[in-house]
Amino acid sequence: MSTEALRPPPSRPLSPRRGAWMRPLVGGGLWPAVPAVAYLLVFMVLPIGTLLLFGFVTIERGRIVGDSFTLEPMLRALSDPLVWRLMWRSFWVAAASTVLCLLLAYPVAFAYGSLRGVWRTLLLVAIVSPLLTSALVRTYAWLVILGGRRGILNQSLIWLGVIDEPLRILNTDWAVLIGMTQIHLPFMILPLLAVLSERDRRLEEASLNLGASRTATFFKVIVPMSIPAIFAGLALVFAVSYTNFIIPQLLGGGNYSTLAVQVYEQTIVVLDWTRGAVLATLLLSTCFLFVLAIVSLGSRLSRWNEVRR
Amino acid sequence: MSHLVIDNVSKSFGELPVLRGCSLSVEKGSVLTLLGPSGCGKTTLLRTIAGFITPDAGRIVVQGNDISDMPPNRREVGYVFQNYALFPHLTIAANVAYGLKVRRTSRAEVARRVEDALRLVDLSTFADRYPAQLSGGQQQRVAIARSLVLEPSVLLLDEPFNALDARLRLTMQIELRKLIQRVGITSIFVTHDQMEAMTLSDTVAVMHKGVVEQFGSPLDIYDRPRTAYVANFIGRANVIPGEVANGHFDDPARIATQAPAGPAVLVVRPENVTVEPATAGDAAPGWPGTVTFTTALGPTVEYEIDCGWPEPLRAIAPRSPGRPQAGPGDRVVARIADPAAAVVLRRQDGAHVH
Known part of the structure; x- marks a missing residue:
């Protein structure tokens, strides 16, 4: 057999029509992502785009009136103090529950790193299991726990003698905060878990060896090393908290509203699609800005992570 | 009395004895190597000296003080990790400054001592880089500077040349030996490489199955091995x-x-x-x-x-x-x-x- 036979067949030269922009696609690089991208385009970007468009056109009898592009509904919403109040509440409730999530999640993720064997598995199951039930069901569960005089929480506290009169938690900001924090906690724990359990323990030994106490080591080595995971969790939890309308609706009560709740009410109950679309535009764009702010702060604080030789 | 004394130290991990009555002593300014195959307990002994492991029995005495029960952050014993364990989120200068800062040293003194330490290991121009931007040999020098800047009474080095390629290893061995002589610090190396032990040390402790089989100068061990095991491990x-x-x-x-x-x-x-x-x-x-x-x-x-x-x-x-x-x-x-x-x-x- 000649050596010619062993050679691979000459590859077909790229046709000149395939421009430079195609390069990452040629040879498999980005091809595997095509189905997912196509799916998102057709079933997410397109419908959301259509929906948002409703805020900038005139709708009569369920039909878009041609050539009726208008900024008027948007300007009206922006000059409405109620909209700003709703947005502020959406923001601070989401921000507060996100911070609460971080404070609760970090010790859990940290403890997971020091557990071994069956205990580790049990903790992981405990962390993930809430995700197996629907968020709606869990919200109703909080309704039962926090609800009025007969709620589990008040009954237990009265029985224990901690309080005489039932606490009014349901239908307040507290109920929304408690529910949101519990329901979104796994989204904060999981990214932290991955980083904290795989961390390099020798760095902690090195810190101790250099004279730092365990507390100093935690704040000067362990926390800074987990900043990418912290900010991934913050962005994730903030986004889902800021846009959630079920939890504020159910636990905040009938008079409690946020921007996301209003989007739902205007679109589904009031059937004012224009206003619903305008508020949805505001909700999505502000959410995007906040998440962008979180992510860019995170990468500023972990610039070392991008350094490569 | 010797600068560092390891007195009858034993340690078991569960049922498995890892150190069995190890006794050694190191004179001030001299270099001791713990030599043995993997699993012989040499790294465990080094980690015990640093305080990462508490021995089941025995004492560790530095300059007459029993440090056996002292937590690792109070021991004033420098430790250079096998893979250097530099803090990836800190620059080279901040890595070296770390120990000084936790001791609340004044800013001016931190700056001066970090500069001196980096000059000592010839890395002054790398002060603002991150560890990931340095080669293995440079990272090792940072790890050594980070320990030496605190002026510890003993420097412990766990297989410091393992991560380096063969050519660099030899250069770094000689460089490190010169550096240790210049600073005059009592040092303990761990290695499984007998050539490295001969190159670096004043005394060698050959370890086997958690026991110090022979303790003496490299040539003494070479010429008068006490067991067949030692004879085979040091030279052929x-x-x-x-x-x-x-x-x-x-x-x-x-x-x-x-x-x-x-x-x-x-x-x-x-x-x-x-x-x-x-x-x-x-x-x-x-x-x-x-x-x-x-x-x-x-x-x-x-x-x-x-x-x-x-x-x-x-x-x-x-x-x-x-x-x-x-x-x-x-x-x-x-x-x-x-x-x-x-x-x-x-x-x-x-x-x-x-």
Whole structure:
């Protein structure tokens, strides 16, 4: 057999029509992502785009009136103090529950790193299991726990003698905060878990060896090393908290509203699609800005992570 | 009293004994190497000195102070990790400053001492880089500077050259030895590489299965190994089984020994074995055998000779051009050049003997 036979067949030269922009696609690089991208385009970007468009056109009898592009509904919403109040509440409730999530999640993720064997598995199951039930069901569960005089929480506290009169938690900001924090906690724990359990323990030994106490080591080595995971969790939890309308609706009560709740009410109950679309535009764009702010702060604080030789 | 004393330290992980009554001492400013194969307990002993592991029994004494119960962050004992364990989120200067900052040293003094430490390891221009931007050898120097800047009383180094390629390893060994001499710091290395141990240390402790088998200067251990294990671990050795009777070992010639009567082994270094062609009528005692393999290394020739034992006899002889040398298949007689340099050891039951 000649050596010619062993050679691979000459590859077909790229046709000149395939421009430079195609390069990452040629040879498999980005091809595997095509189905997912196509799916998102057709079933997410397109419908959301259509929906948002409703805020900038005139709708009569369920039909878009041609050539009726208008900024008027948007300007009206922006000059409405109620909209700003709703947005502020959406923001601070989401921000507060996100911070609460971080404070609760970090010790859990940290403890997971020091557990071994069956205990580790049990903790992981405990962390993930809430995700197996629907968020709606869990919200109703909080309704039962926090609800009025007969709620589990008040009954237990009265029985224990901690309080005489039932606490009014349901239908307040507290109920929304408690529910949101519990329901979104796994989204904060999981990214932290991955980083904290795989961390390099020798760095902690090195810190101790250099004279730092365990507390100093935690704040000067362990926390800074987990900043990418912290900010991934913050962005994730903030986004889902800021846009959630079920939890504020159910636990905040009938008079409690946020921007996301209003989007739902205007679109589904009031059937004012224009206003619903305008508020949805505001909700999505502000959410995007906040998440962008979180992510860019995170990468500023972990610039070392991008350094490569 | 010695600068650092390890007194009868024992440690078990569960049922598994890792250190069994280890005792050592290091003089101020000298370099000790813990040498042994992986799993012999050498790293455990080093980590015990640093305080990462609490011994089950025994004491560790530095400058007369028992530090056995002291937490690792109070010990003033520098530790250079095998993979350096530099903080990836801090610059080189901040890595070196770390220990000074946790001690609340004034800003001006931190700056001055960090600069001095980086100059010492010749890395001043890298102060603002991150560890990921440095080569392995440079990272090692940062790790050393990070420890030395705190002026510890002892410097511990866990296989510091393992992560470096062979060429760089040799350079760094010599550089590190010079650095340690210049600073004058008492140091303990851990290694499984006997050449490294010989290059670096004033004293060597050969460890095996959690026990210090022999403790002494490198040449002392080379010349007078106390066990067959040590003989084989430091340099190469022919270990020949036999008997001691009436104060001498009789194979191939009479060698006087202090060893008690009974089963024994003779330890002969390859360079102490001469090889001559077998000639009829040669009555002088020796080991007859057949050359099976030769390796010419320029100045020397190495022979492997089959003398009918499970392991071939190894000999290293000087080579001179023009003089014919024995080749594979040749009948030869091997003899001990200097009987005084051969060592007779009592054969331990179960000991691995070639």
